Amino acid sequence: MTQLRTVQVLGGGSTGSSAHVRSLAAGLVARGVGVTVCAPAPLEHEYDFLGAGAHFVPVPRRGDPAAVGALRAACGGAHVVHAHGLHAAVRTALALSGQDVPLVVTWHSRAQPGGAHGQVVRLLERRVARTASVVLGTSSELVDRARGRGARDARLAPVAVPPPRHGSPESKARAELGAVERPLLTAVGRLEPGRGYGTLLDAAHEWLGLDPVPLVAIAGEGRERASLQRRIDTEGLPVRLLGRRDDVSDLLAASDLALLPSRWEARSLLAQEALRLGVPLVATRVGGNPELVGSAAEFVPYGDAAALAAAVSGLLADPDRRRRLAAAGRAHAATWPTEDETIAQILSIYDELTAPSRGGRRR
Template sequence: MQSANPAVHLKSVFLVTDKLGVGGAERSVVLLARMLHRRGIATSVLVMFESGPYETLLRDEGISVIFLGFRSMRHITRDPINTLVAFLRLVFLLRRSRPDVVHAFLYYGYVICAPAARLAGVPVVVAGRRNLGYFKENRKKKALLAVERAATRVTDMVIANSKAVADVTLREEGVAPEKIAVIYNGLPPEAFDDASPAEIDTELPVVLCVANLRHPKGHGYLLEAVALMEERGVSCTLLLVGDGADRTALEEQARLLSADIRFLGTRHDVSALLRRADVFVLPSLSESLSNALMEAMAASVPAVATNSGGPSELLEGRGVIVPPGDCVALADALAGVLKDREHARGLADKAQTWARTHLTLDAMVDRYVEAYQEIFRRKRSRRPSR
């Protein structure tokens, strides 16, 4: 039946993001935009609030970057006049440009752009889900969920970046199962390439964690786990890559522990650090999906992560999974990987093989294009015949 439908040829796609700063969601938007552009699909990136390092990269590739004029997340409700003017400007932009697809990422992107796209008559409207909704759990945030549900009703499809996120979306928003799809993030080819290991001044095994220094990432439990390993006679050098609001508190915690813990801040040589690491660890309390964990898999680094959402999907049978917030289990897992290198190498090889099939950039873009085309086909099949 599906083969009888005429082929769908996408001409233009608008991708919407809050900002173009360095982050997992923004990185995925940029990678998707570049690949769509290289496949001959006219692609524009619409930015709601602020620019960032990725703007130059997009423009150098010939991709249009359009700022929508919303002041900031804080001013969405505090400055209703600006919000209304920017919203109407967006509707007129979409009517004039007539894209085939509007795909909005991150909360404010889809709750504002989905209704705007509908008013503008955009054929396909897609919302991206990239978190487990922890920021909506507080009672004061229930309004956020209500707005999200309303926006979801006017979208054609919700695309989650993990099964865990899809499950939360189904449960909290009541989305019909056929309206949601799961597409993992994709890694560029160079993520699988060999790289020279970073020079780290230590004779101990290296444990690497790459994550923003904030509470949901669970760093405090990781520090306790490393200290517990030290007490048991299993020493290591823990490298923490990333920055964030919890850095000062974590540095103070680390000073009280007898372990080699180093805060490296933001780094642009993660690939080299991965090649130097003996094990990668992700201690998150809540995690939709981790690009850093995916990169560790691509680099064939043994990985330990928590059962906090998407990570357990990535490492199923290919890594070590422990409960979130359990420093004893985390210490046991890390020590086990460091002691049994042969088993750890087998897990890492399985992870890399799986990643080459499921986590490449081409695989991600193929699935997005297929999803957009499938929505077109569904809509065409519903049109009454004349």
């Protein structure tokens, strides 16, 4: 039986999909699979795919016409190609045109544009869904979406990433933020529309009346940074924009609450890390959040600042409720698929698609 050779393709490289590909590459290589990762060059510096034992081919970000040619060359000789995200899948499908190579696509999230852009996205989703041999969704909602777009084979594949590691003392992290004697509320994610940060700032007005006033720390960068900072400065809100951080686990471990106010999520990394660390989570009841965390979080409607403010205020005033949520979170996190189980599921799909051409199934 010949060695299985795979190509993993990333587009813009969201945190979730990039971490998943790093984990998947390391696990596949350890099982004797040849892995090539195609992604924008900066992602190699951040995720060290070479260190996982994979080959790495830099591919320009989406929109660059050179990307399809680079992908076509990189996919030569592959038994199966796996694209992560819609734009990566579109370019990969073009690169594989005319080649008899199975294409697996994982949908880690979904775009939410309206108008003409939304129509284009739906057309792209249909093209990808109908071209792919298998579409994997990280939440049941994404699986249903793929089926609705015409996927011939759509399956649930709830990806797992390494458990959070934090090394700094919690007191140090709190001291650096100025939250030694006040509650620390942490949110993580790109500063972009749909992340719910406007609602979070609205809620922060209500927390000005608490004693002590909690500090809201937001880790992430994005195009809304300037407008959010103007609001914080103008309105005197107890909010700090921390920018991009490589110590998110330390920040979460030091926090009293984790906040996830976004418009939609599939399988939120913040939610996973918070529950594993035993940090009570307040999240919007949207997308895959209820499926992911079950009853181990406090849910609020998206865009409802009053509900968010009340949920946080109530938890800060109720230490017992926070302890129960922390315990429930750890217990629920223990039910999630492990990295090994995730890799085994993906590998079984690869074998299913390629075994006849390679001389039998993997044992």
